[in-house]
Amino acid sequence: YNKIGDEGASGLGSALANCINLSNLTLYLSYNKIGDEGASGLGSGLANCINLSNLTLQLSGNQIGKEGASGLGSALANCINLSNLTLGLSNNKIGDEGASGLGSGLANCINLSNLTLYLTYNKIGDEGASGLGSALANCINLSNLTLGLSENQIGDEGASGLGSGLANCINLSNLTLQLYYSKIGDEGASGLCSALANCINLSNLTLDLRSQKINDEDLQNLSDILKNCNNLSKLNLVLRSNEFGSLGVSSLGPALANCHNLQSLNIDFYYNLIDAQCVSNLISNLEKCIHLNKLELWVDCKVDEQSPQNIYSSLANCRNLSSITLYLEENNIGDQQISNLGFTLTNCSQLKKFKIYLYNNKIGPQGISNLGFALKMCPYLSSLTLNLNNNQIGDKGISDLSSCLISFPNLSQLVLSLNENQIGDQGVQSLCFAFANCKNLYYLHFGFARNLIGAHEVVQYLGSGLCKNIRLQTLILSLFNNLDDAQKNKLSYKIQKMKRLVKKELCL
Structure with a gap:
């Protein structure tokens, strides 16, 4: 919040160019009126920091477009020793070209084990999401990944492209994927599910896919994947405001019953077409999750006199909560x-x-x-x-x-x-x-x-x-x-x- 602007950011870049032995760097530059010129200048300096292993760069709420994002991507391509990267670029205007340029740089960072990427509200469409997916396909050593891509224009093609890349990340243990307020339907949901099928080592999974067009069949596909995630200990599933009903939810309970190591579960089904009996059946399956100690449940099914009793009776069997x-x-x-x-x-x-x-x-x-x-x-x-x-x-x-x-x-x-x-x-x-x-x-x-x-x-x-x-x-x-x-x-x-x-x- 210092109004650093392009000139100040470029000056920082020039200084960083001389710091060739840096291994750890954290820069908080959000909301500073930095545009393409400043981001590119910053990138030019970072390109010299070839010994970086840990980098946190927060640039959200600036005026960075495709050129600035591509400049940062070119810089990252030189930082081949990076193992931990956090990049915050939410609320800019990088678009498809910027996201693809950023992805091209990330594709070189093959030693990354931890990646956090926030690109919310950036007018990214299918092309940009697919470009990021192609980059992720190279990052086969990733164990922790957070992708914040909400409030963009990503549809089925982009979600499928993203999924294709994730399918290569077979060593992932922690995955957070935020795609709410996008335009994902059957094909995109299927592509993401196929990717998760390869991530058999997942222990923590967060999927935020609220306000999409996910239907019963999509939720059934997701359930088929989850039942094979034997190492899953924490699941956060945010699916409010979609198009599935009780049929889709009925497949989720048996899938979760297979997750014997599950300890923490958060399910958000607000604003869908499900009934109380369906929720009761879901919870009744959780008694098989003997290690479950934390449960968070969002439902808005309209109940009658009997249905809440069924829900609560099912909950009574989860004695370790x-x-x-x-x-x-x-x-x-x-x-x-x-x-x-x-x-x-x-x-x-x-x-x-x-x-x-x-x-x-x-x-x-x-x-x-x-x-x-x-x-x-x-x-x-x-x-x-x-x-x-x-x-x-x-x-x-x-x-x-x-x-x-x-x-x-x-x-x-x-x-x-x-x-x-x-x-x-x-x-x-x-x-x-x-x-x-x-x-x-x-x-x-x-x-x-x-x-x-x-x-x-x-x-x-x-x-x-x-x-x-x-x-x-x-x-x-x-x-x-x-x-x-x-x-x-x-x-x-x-x-x-x-x-x-x-x-x-x-x-x-």
């Missing part, structure tokens, strides 16, 4: 369903971290009370996130939840969002009493807008409760309860007196 994150917003979930979830959690005796997002459901006092009492059965729980915005919890529900919070002996981090829940004086009093008596709590993020309590009471109860917590170090408050300036100042003054507090964010 220590971290669970569930995104179940706008799913018609009521008291009975959330109570069933609570009953399920009593089986997760190893649970340490629990996050659930239940915005805009139909949860009342009984449901949240039962969930709270169930969580008391998780003796190791240390981190809890409850997003309950826009439900009908009321004073009774929040009072019962508050009494449970005090009973968590290891609770150290709490994120609690209770906007629009018809909570009045009694509920807030009990909640603030809980804040004061959670003896190990050092992180609190509390949202409490648009409830049934006046501004004066918020200041009185909240200020008093928070000040009594002697361990709190981080406090984030989002209140928006029509406090006037005097009330804001009074609450802020009380918070300022909290001696151990090292970070605070107050939206009053």
Whole structure:
């Protein structure tokens, strides 16, 4: 952010040309109005640094086009000893020619073992993606690869070309591929899947293919590949806003059941056409993943009275989970369903971290009370996130939840969002009493807008409760309860007196 421009970047390049013995170099030059001339000048200098083994070059948010990117590629072609390369060029305008030029240089870096390449939002199409794929085909020693190519114009041909290159990288153990907001359909998805079939040593895989045209058949093809990834320990699969349904998802569960070493799983199926029974079947297969300890699930299937029970019953069999994150917003979930979830959690005796997002459901006092009492059965729980915005919890529900919070002996981090829940004086009093008596709590993020309590009471109860917590170090408050300036100042003054507090964010 220093407005270095072309002249400054070229000057740096001239200086670097003399540093022929450099082995490690990190340059952060993002958002500095550097164009083609500056990038090419920088590249000319780097071309002399033939002994570089570790290079980090951040040039995002500049004005670099095809000539500048090609100049950097020519420089990289000389750096044949590179083993670790991070190149950030997002939000420029390098296009197909620039991406291909960059790829031509990378093709010479045959000793690369770690490559991170961010080219988001660069008007790269099929030709540029294929050029990068051709380069990757030469990098057969890669073990860690991150490709950020989102928000470009890559279609089936480009995705297939990229896949052809990846197919040569048989030593990959960690792969992150970000292609969201592209134009990939059947053919492109198939090409990427074929590439993954060769990467049999993968242990960590992230695929972000949101907002494409991936259908049931594509997801089935991906599932066929995953079932052979016997070494997979971490899978992050982001497929929201595609065109598949329950048929495609039904193939994923049995595939994951074959991944016996899986420890961490994140699946995002938001905005697809799947039903709750399909999700239940998926989760039921996870009980075969005996090492699974972390699960994050994003689904927006509209449920009936029975279907959530099926989902939660399946979850109960994953007994080794220590971290669970569930995104179940706008799913018609009521008291009975959330109570069933609570009953399920009593089986997760190893649970340490629990996050659930239940915005805009139909949860009342009984449901949240039962969930709270169930969580008391998780003796190791240390981190809890409850997003309950826009439900009908009321004073009774929040009072019962508050009494449970005090009973968590290891609770150290709490994120609690209770906007629009018809909570009045009694509920807030009990909640603030809980804040004061959670003896190990050092992180609190509390949202409490648009409830049934006046501004004066918020200041009185909240200020008093928070000040009594002697361990709190981080406090984030989002209140928006029509406090006037005097009330804001009074609450802020009380918070300022909290001696151990090292970070605070107050939206009053």
